[in-house]
């Protein structure tokens with residue numbers, strides 16, 4: 001059978017600077033929001049709750065973070081009042 | 094590298110975008126019917142839109158050497174009004190006969206409401222009656238997980254619909270597994286902020302393999318990038334993937350899925 005696996009490249013060389021920049025952007029976002037007194041926004045709370053998932057071991061951090069930001073309910077809602085989505089789930093929305 | 098852009102809303106893009114895509118190697122564009130950024134006031138607005146997708150848009154693409162295919166539906170963002178949705182669905186069979194129409198799409202859910210679900214089921218039934226391929230849109234952000242589950246359940250209720258003939262688009266890390274496990278094709282959309290970055294999409298390919306999966310830019314009137322698909326291919330090459338693998342993901346896979354409709358020729 002044909003081997004589909006990629007040639008080995010150094011993924012840290014490839015993407016470390018991008019990951020570093022995004023981490024600093026996140027830190028700076030939280031600083032900015034705190035300075036403005038907006039830390040009680042449910043979306044900010046959702047980000048803070050997801051952060052510990054970054055430091056857990058395991059190959060599925062991205063999946064776990066997405067799950068933590070998702071609507072966990074299973075029944076269709078009675079009626080759609082908006083078209084958009086916010087990126088984090090608000091329990092009593 | 095030659096590639097297929099399997100999901101793009103070219104009605105909201107410029108000729109400069111067509112030119113850039115052609116220069117990057119794009120041979121085929123598939124354009125699902127979608128929300129125009131405003132709610133259309135009657136089914137006549139949809140009739141005009143479907144006429145554009147099956148008439149003028151393929152001519153515009155042809156000027157750049159690109160073949161244009163399309164999909165018909167009323168998108169979930171306008172499906173809360175079931176009366177309007179039913180009137181639009183009644184228009185679709187006439188358009189299914191057009192040369193560049195590959196099937197029903199992009200249908201699905203947006204806010205996961207009862208009416209959206211009812212309209213989704215009517216579309217699946219229409220595809221069933223007319224033996225059409227299906228292209229599914231899954232909801233955005235926090236609504237995606239629940240919506241993807243509801244969509245898979247709705248599709249499974251139609252025993253004639255085979256999983257090989259359905260692609261469930263906009264999968265992410267938390268939904269790709271359930272889509273693949275159920276046997277459907279999966280689409281990955283590359284957006285600067287929402288949905289997937291190229292890095293994450295390639296991670297998913299490396300985890301789940303390259304069968305029954307494609308990548309698309311889903312470029313439209315919002316923040317999106319018409320060259321996201323070939324740029325992801327370039328990144329895949331940087332990550333050590335072979336040219337053969339790139340050809341499979343960016344050309345052979347979309348060709349294989351869409352060729353199930355005999356109108357699809359390259």
Ligand SMILES: [Zn+2]
Pocket residue numbers: 100102125127199230311
């Ligand atoms: Zn779309």
